[in-house]
Amino acid sequence: MKISNYIDVLNIPFSVKLPNDKSLERSVQMYILVGEQLALIDTGVAGSEKVIFDYIESIGRKPKEIKHILLTHTHPDHIGAVSAIKEATGAKVYVHAAEQAWLEDTEKQFAERPVGGFHELVGGSCKADQVLHDGEVLHLCHNLTLKAIHSPGHSAGSVSYLLQQENALFTGDAIPVKGDIPIYDDWAQSLASLEKLENLPFPAFVLPAWDSPKTGKDAEEVFSHGFDMLYDVHQAFCEAKDEVGLADMQAVAASMITKLQLPAQSMNPLFIRSVMSHLKVR
Numbered sequence: 001m002k003i004s005n006y007i008d009v010l011n012i013p014f015s016v017k018l019p020n021d022k023s024l025e026r027s028v029q030m031y032i033l034v035g036e037q038l039a040l041i042d043t044g045v046a047g048s049e050k051v052i053f054d055y056i057e058s059i060g061r062k063p064k065e066i067k068h069i070l071l072t073h074t075h076p077d078h079i080g081a082v083s084a085i086k087e088a089t090g091a092k093v094y095v096h097a098a099e100q101a102w103l104e105d106t107e108k109q110f111a112e113r114p115v116g117g118f119h120e121l122v123g124g125s126c127k128a129d130q131v132l133h134d135g136e137v138l139h140l141c142h143n144l145t146l147k148a149i150h151s152p153g154h155s156a157g158s159v160s161y162l163l164q165q166e167n168a169l170f171t172g173d174a175i176p177v178k179g180d181i182p183i184y185d186d187w188a189q190s191l192a193s194l195e196k197l198e199n200l201p202f203p204a205f206v207l208p209a210w211d212s213p214k215t216g217k218d219a220e221e222v223f224s225h226g227f228d229m230l231y232d233v234h235q236a237f238c239e240a241k242d243e244v245g246l247a248d249m250q251a252v253a254a255s256m257i258t259k260l261q262l263p264a265q266s267m268n269p270l271f272i273r274s275v276m277s278h279l280k281v282r
């Protein structure tokens with residue numbers, strides 16, 4: 001779907017395997033930058049190259065015109081198809097320095113952050129062509145210029161990208177979504193990143209990976225809802241810790257899910273990982 005002159009979005013569904021044969025149905029937004037050249041913001045899960053290439057043909061362009069793949073971070077739903085797309089197109093792959101290792105050795109990522117069904121979601125490791133640092137400006141082609149903004153918390157190397165031609169901010173999974181399962185490695189870093197993004201000149205579009213594209217008032221609310229979510233989760237953690245103690249993190253997590261009225265599937269290893277990060281908060 002076309003969002004603006006230079007931006008199209010595709011929604012890609014996938015499922016994460018949970019213990020007891022259950023699964024968590026999710027979807028991810030990946031974005032196509034349509035300029036003199038084509039660039040992708042993330043790639044969806046393994047196999048998504050087909051839907052991406054079909055879409056590109058449908059708008060009268062060619063998959064071979066994809067020259068750049070900009071990763072917001074390296075979780076399975078963002079890098080799943082990167083190796084296949086790079087192989088088919090020769091596109092240059094960009095990733096933040098803090099997650100280069102997780103992209104180039106996906107088994108290392110799986111060992112350090114196990115996700116159910118990882119090997120079905122990720123098509124393989126992929127070499128980075130350019131390693132990014134905070135504030136770097138990327139002149140991709142004459143009408144696509146992006147600034148990389150390091151926004152860690154959800155993951156160590158999360159990057160948001162600002163497309164200067166349209167003042168559009170691609171936030172990946174950096175901003176938590178109200179009412180959804182809170183997933184981050186570091187709560188305090190998530191909060192600091194949200195403050196950093198909120199202090200940018202107000203974007204015309206906020207384009208997250210795990211929520212629909214936002215503009216106008218809805219874009220404004222992404223930030224306030226993100227702050228509300230982070231503070232609500234921390235408050236629930238503090239209350240749960242006082243009620244059930246810290247000996248059993250599953251019990252803390254269960255109590256938080258009730259307090260926050262989160263969906264029942266929230267009780268999964270990724271949420272426990274988020275809960276653990278509150279232990280570090282002073």
Ligand SMILES: [Zn+2]
Nearest residue numbers: 073075154173
């Ligand atoms: Zn993620």
